[in-house]
Amino acid sequence: MKKVLLIEDDLDIAELERDYLQLNGYHTEIVQDGAAGLKRATSGQFDIVVVDLMLPQVSGYDIIREIRKQQEIPVIVVSAKNEDIDKIRGLDLGADDYLTKPFSPAEFMARIKSHLKRYERLKGSAVGQEVILHKGLEINTGSRQVFVNGKEVQLTTKEYEILFFLASHPSIVFTKERLMEAIWGNEYYGDTSTIAVHIYKVRKKIEADPVNPVYIETIWGTGYRFIP
Structure with missing residues (x-):
């Protein structure tokens, strides 16, 4: 059974998330403050972490940063902060996805399933x-290393997957929706601004x-391509 950690100080939201997760067969643990959440998130006992940004004691940003120092498990932000700068900061620290409150429980579950399936595929992929x-x-x-002019560049899991996917298909223009499907899986739907x-x-x-850019080009009104 997959184990999900919910770090959320709003108990009503946390219990709603937990109920849907348990109905879908996931073991779920709720932590309501950042300090305890950080300790549990870095314990190595969970398959995926869902974290709010505004938490008592330790912020969600700090939790994401510490998780990424130790693990590559999926991390999803669920927050009422809906400005682009907040999304950019959360994703830049290593979060795999960002869901804005209020949210659809169906969309929440779709994202959980998509990220877990993607992570399992990555773990089981060939090492060749x-x-x-x-x-x-x-x-x-x-x-899964990336170098630019001989210097290693540190990418998050999703950043690497997007770059690799585009570089594996040079010259082909992909819409945001197609990239979402390729990187997040068929079950993913939602805000394509994540791409x-x-x-x-x-x-x-x-x-x-x-x-x-000399690598990834924006095709305005259509999507993106890796420049051949």
Whole structure:
């Protein structure tokens, strides 16, 4: 049984999330303050963490940062903070997804299932190495390392998956919806602005000038492509 940690100080929301998770067969634990949440989240006992940003004692941002120092499990932010800057900050620290309150329980469950399935596929994938080389960019699929001009770049799981997917299909233009389906899975639906935020973050890390990219190009009104 998959184990889900909910770090949420609003008990009504936490219990709603727990009820839906338990109905779908997930073992669920609720923690209502950031300090206890951080301790549980880094215990290595959970398959996925759902975290609010505004928490007593320790913020959700700090929890995400500490999780990413130790683990690559999926982390989903559920927050009332709906500004782009909040989403960018949460995703930049390593969160895999961002869901804004109020939210649909059906969408919440779809995202949980999608991220867990994706994580299981990644863990079970073959270790065989392949290297993609392009204009100073090196993607090692075996070690999941990315280098730009010989210097390693640290990408989150979703950042790596987006970059690898696009680089594996050079010249092909993908809509945001198609990228969501490819990276998050068929069960995912929701705010496609998540893709734009992740692309923004990848460009910041691999492009010398993110405003004039040489790797990932925006096709206005359509989507994105890896520049051949």
